[in-house]
Amino acid sequence: MSPTRPVRIAVQIQPQHAPYARIREVAAELEDAGVDVLFNWDHFFPLYGDPDGLHFESWTMLAALAEQTSRVEIGALVNCNSYRNAHLQADMARTIDHISAKGGTGRFILGTGSGWFERDYAEYGYEFGTAGSRIADLGEALPAIEERWARLNPPPTRRIPVLVGGGGERKTLRLVARHADIWHSFSDAPTLERKLGILAGHGEAVGRDVSEIEVSVEVGRRGIAEAEELHALGATLFTIGAGGPDYAIPALDEWLSWRDGLNATRAAG
Incomplete structure (x- = not known):
């Protein structure tokens, strides 16, 4: 799969180990720097460091970011489907979409997944299940969300992009083929190549051209050389994680320059 869309750089502002005043500052700094997307995550406790450290809730933070920012897209990487009724999720997404619009179209991405962090479930009273x-x-929620969007008054300002996170080859990728505008994974290049082949098979089964789906990957500790391999396979959305208290991203300028170079070459070609 060759890239058919511009490269974008996202930063996941992990809502942990920092006061909210610092998170607000970081969001402004990243938008000013030229980042394309700001994500957070949908958990109730830190995933790294002190397990009982500072932490903030995802959706209320996203609504605040929608009001604070004016250009970047925003979303969770990813929302946990288990924590909220599907119709409520749709209404919340629509509302944030409107908050973010500011005279134009909205900037909200519904990033979602099936959930995995058992402590969240146990302490907040949700059934963990299997x-x-x-x-x-999640498979039941996605069509319910789409159906609710069609009934809301006012409707969303645009067709809200749906990002599905996860790499399960039999079930998750089937949901991606059916519902997603963006697929996010943590794949290295060989894994991504294999999973894209499986995704294409699911697309054929449901009558979907999976080239319509933006391929998103977590940068993690990878460098630009590895990102080049992922880009050659079709990845165009690259996410860098940033955690509190300082949210330092030493190579951010390098990533943005790499993006700009690829996009300039694409535009010229």
Whole structure:
């Protein structure tokens, strides 16, 4: 799969180990720097460091970011489907879409997944179930969300992009083929190549051209050389994680320059 769309750089502002005032500053700094997308995550406790450290809730933070920013797209990487009724999720997404529009179209991305962090479930009273039951619940929620969007008044300002996170080859990728505008994974290049082949098979089964789906990958500790391999396979959205308290991203300028060079070459060609 060759890239057919511009490269974008996202930063996941992990809502942990920092006061909200610092998170607000970081969001402004990243938008000013030229980042394309700001993500957070949908958990109730830190995933790294002190397990009982500072932490903030995803959707309320996204609504605040929608009001604070004016250019970047925003979303969770990813929302946990288990924590909220599907119709409520749709309404919340639509509302944030309108908050973010500011006279134009909205900037909200519904990034979602089936959930996995058992402590969230245990301490907040949700049924953890099994990996299979959680992915089945996500499969029921996605069409319900789409149906609710069609009934809301006012409707969303645009067709809200749906990002599905996860690499399960039999179930998750089937949901990606059916519902997603963006697929996010943590794949290295050989894994991404294999999973894209499987995704194409699911697309054929449901009558979907999967070239319509933007391929998103987590940069993690990878460098630009590895990102080049992923880009050659079709990845165009690259996410850098940033955690509190300082949210330092030493190579951000390098990543943005790499993006700009690729996009200039694409535009010229």
